[in-house]
Amino acid sequence: MSIGELAFESIKQAVDDARVERKDIGNVVIGNMGGWSQESLPAVIVDEYAGLSGAETMRVEAACASGSAALKSAYSSILGGEADLAMAVGVEKMTEVDTSTAVELIGRAGSYFWEFENFGMTFPAYYALHAVAHMNRFGTTEEDLARVAVKAHRYGAMNPLAQFQKEITLERALGSQVVAWPLKLYDACPLTDGSAAVVLASEDLAAKLTDTPVWIRGIGSSSDSANLSRRKSYVGLEATVRAAKSAYSKAKLGPEDIDVATAHDCFTIAELMAYEDLGFCKKGEGARMIREGQTELGGRIPVNLDGGLKAKGHPIGATGVSMVVEITKQLRGEAGRHQAPIRKGVGLAHNVGGTGHYAYVTILARD
Amino acid sequence: MSEEPSLHSRRGLTLKFDLPVSKTREFWDSLRNKKLVTTKCTKCGNVCFPPQSDCPKCMGGEFEWVDLGRDATLVTYTHVTVRPPSFADTAPYIIAIGELSSGVKVLAWLEGVRREEAKPGMKLRMEARSSMEGNPYYVFVRA
Numbered sequence: 001m002s003i004g005e006l007a008f009e010s011i012k013q014a015v016d017d018a019r020v021e022r023k024d025i026g027n028v029v030i031g032n033m034g035g036w037s038q039e040s041l042p043a044v045i046v047d048e049y050a051g052l053s054g055a056e057t058m059r060v061e062a063a064c065a066s067g068s069a070a071l072k073s074a075y076s077s078i079l080g081g082e083a084d085l086a087m088a089v090g091v092e093k094m095t096e097v098d099t100s101t102a103v104e105l106i107g108r109a110g111s112y113f114w115e116f117e118n119f120g121m122t123f124p125a126y127y128a129l130h131a132v133a134h135m136n137r138f139g140t141t142e143e144d145l146a147r148v149a150v151k152a153h154r155y156g157a158m159n160p161l162a163q164f165q166k167e168i169t170l171e172r173a174l175g176s177q178v179v180a181w182p183l184k185l186y187d188a189c190p191l192t193d194g195s196a197a198v199v200l201a202s203e204d205l206a207a208k209l210t211d212t213p214v215w216i217r218g219i220g221s222s223s224d225s226a227n228l229s230r231r232k233s234y235v236g237l238e239a240t241v242r243a244a245k246s247a248y249s250k251a252k253l254g255p256e257d258i259d260v261a262t263a264h265d266c267f268t269i270a271e272l273m274a275y276e277d278l279g280f281c282k283k284g285e286g287a288r289m290i291r292e293g294q295t296e297l298g299g300r301i302p303v304n305l306d307g308g309l310k311a312k313g314h315p316i317g318a319t320g321v322s323m324v325v326e327i328t329k330q331l332r333g334e335a336g337r338h339q340a341p342i343r344k345g346v347g348l349a350h351n352v353g354g355t356g357h358y359a360y361v362t363i364l365a366r367d
Numbered sequence: 368m369s370e371e372p373s374l375h376s377r378r379g380l381t382l383k384f385d386l387p388v389s390k391t392r393e394f395w396d397s398l399r400n401k402k403l404v405t406t407k408c409t410k411c412g413n414v415c416f417p418p419q420s421d422c423p424k425c426m427g428g429e430f431e432w433v434d435l436g437r438d439a440t441l442v443t444y445t446h447v448t449v450r451p452p453s454f455a456d457t458a459p460y461i462i463a464i465g466e467l468s469s470g471v472k473v474l475a476w477l478e479g480v481r482r483e484e485a486k487p488g489m490k491l492r493m494e495a496r497s498s499m500e501g502n503p504y505y506v507f508v509r510a
Contacts, residue, residue: 001371038376104451113386114417118504119462119476120447120454128445129464136443136487181446181482227417229464229472234443 001193003032003039004049007091010197010318011050014087018199018209025199026083027056030091031070032317033063035105037093046091056083063109064266065353066090067196067320068360072219074200084202090321091195102191109354111226124180124188126228126355127267131182133234134269138284142182146173147290148268149186149310155297156311158337163192163313187268189308194315196322214328217346217363218250224356235284237356240264240277244350247361248279253346255279258301258363260330260340262323264352265308274350275303278361297340305330305338323349324362331366342366390420393432398503401495403435405471416471435473439465439491439507442472446482465491465507477507 007030015022030043039045043059046052056077062069067090074086094102106123108116115121134140150170156162173186206213222242225231232238248254255278263278265271272286280301281289289295295303306312306326309319327347329335345366352359388395397404406418410427416435421428444463454460463477463485473493477485490510497503 100452103449104453107451111417115474116451117386118498118502119474120451120457120460121462121474122447122449122451124449125445125447125462128447129443129462132445133443133487177449178446179449181448183445227474229416229474231472234464 003037003042003091003093004045006093006193007046007089007195007197008050010195011046011052011087011089014197014199018201020085020199020201020209022051025052025055025085025087027074027077027086028052028089029070029073029086030057030059030089030317031062031066031068031321032059032091033061033066034059036097036102038096042091046089052087062358062360063353064264064314064316065320065351065358065360066317067322068219068221068349068351068362069320069353069358070317071198071321071324071362072221072360075216075219078200078202084205086200087197088200088321089195089197090315090318092315092317093193094191094315095193099191110228110357114227114229122180124183124267127269128180128183129228130234130273130355131267131269134273134286135182137235138287140272140287142174143170144272144287144290145182145187145268146170148265148271149173151290151296152265152304152308152310155305155338156307159307159312162307162311163190164307164311183267183269189266189310189314192313192315194313194318194322196318196325198321198324198328212332213367214331215365215367217253217365218247220244220246220248220250220361221359222246223358226357228355231356236273236277237352237359239356239359240274240350240352240361243359243361244278247348247363251363251365253363255301257344257346258348259342259344259346260305260327261301261303261348261350262306262308262326263303263350265304265310266314266352268310270352271304271308278348278350297338302340305335305340320349320351320360323351324364327364331364391418394418395503397432398495398505399497403437403493403495403505404432405435406430407433414469414471416473435471435493436467436469437493438510439467439473439493441477441485441487441489441491441507442466443487444477444485461485463491463507465493467493473505475504475506479508
């Protein structure tokens with residue numbers, strides 16, 4: 001399947017769901033990292049294939065948060081009055097190269113010259129540095145990390161769109177191949193081809209299009225140094241902390257208001273750090289949340305009920321948009337077997353690019 | 368690679384980049400002489416690693432090369448077993464972040480230590496190395 005064909009599947013669903021005419025969409029922003037796929041200009045390739053040529057368009061890159069960057073860009077064009085109707089599309093084709101080439105390319109997603117050229121960083125290695133720091137400081141264990149993977153697969157098995165739809169045991173996760181100690185194969189998200197799309201409308205237009213709108217209450221975004229050596233600590237991601245603070249402030253809501261969330265779990269340690277950095281618990285208590293089942297369906301704050309990046313899959317540029325699609329389904333009560341109870345009508349999507357190089361937190365709410 | 372039906376492209380592309388070092392040449396030249404230096408802004412005194420000729424703190428463009436120091440403490444580490452293909456000929460390696468006594472942190476390999484022996488807080492020392500191609504680089508070793 002080509003990148004245009006892959007994007008079309010989601011674009012068609014989004015356009016049909018929103019009941020809009022493509023000619024009325026003034027701005028189409030494509031989240032895509034690329035490098036492993038053949039097309040250098042994915043925005044115009046996708047637009048041409050889906051009959052969207054003529055709209056304002058561009059590809060945006062914020063590594064694994066490219067999808068959220070696309071959403072933010074489309075959202076801003078509406079807030080600024082430039083467009084009444086906009087679309088954010090995330091798409092990534094990661095299997096046009098072999099796995100080892102993909103490992104090489106992702107390992108370069110940091111500060112190439114100072115981290116990769118001489119020292120061969122890999123994406124798991126970046127997060128393993130955080131895992132070791134977290135384990136050393138707070139007593140988080142390899143079992144705690146494996147529990148996150150088991151949870152992801154449990155919900156992946158309930159999601160017909162997930163890449164992995166089979167449950168796994170703690171023993172299997174712990175016994176899998178070490179890739180960058182302490183992280184193992186089952187601590188890592190897979191390479192994925194995928195796409196996701198959302199239609200955004202101005203407040204006035206949304207009122208005409210639907211009786212059940214889901215509103216963006218706030219998008220917070222931040223960044224951090226390219227070189228990991230310049231970070232203050234390795235037990236969390238400062239970019240997430242700042243993005244969350246900004247999103248909560250814009251939405252005039254707090255972590256206690258969130259019914260359901262997606263957290264960026266490219267690696268199991270990333271989900272535990274996200275619980276803490278998003279304010280779902282105190283710093284250092286992430287492992288306790290997973291041990292006590294607080295982030296399970298029926299728990300205090302269910303996280304990644306779609307299987308997360310770990311089981312649903314992580315098509316880099318599509319992930320941020322896919323998270324917003326999932327939260328939208330949850331808030332509408334359309335999430336099927338993995339539907340969370342919705343009390344306050346508020347959901348949160350947390351999307352990280354690289355290793356906390358970029359972070360986006362989006363708060364969504366229904367009326 | 369994709370398992371779905373596909374045509375194998377006839378057009379290959381090999382990328383090898385030239386790594387520009389004109390503004391940080393002193394660092395690499397010193398490293399060849401087994402010395403570790405970095406940049407210090409003469410206006411605000413900010414010490415940077417990696418070295419950079421323009422100060423990210425005050426935007427000052429004047430700097431001096433200062434001794435980086437060698438004594439460090441292990442902050443965190445990982446043991447990389449699944450390596451990128453361009454490191455296929457290298458045995459699995461420990462990547463460490465060490466904090467120098469100046470407070471500056473450095474990411475580099477930790478050599479001569481088994482994974483089970485590494486522990487945050489352990490004392491390290493930085494050393495200069497040279498690759499088989501003659502490119503200088505630096506590592507941590509146990510102090």
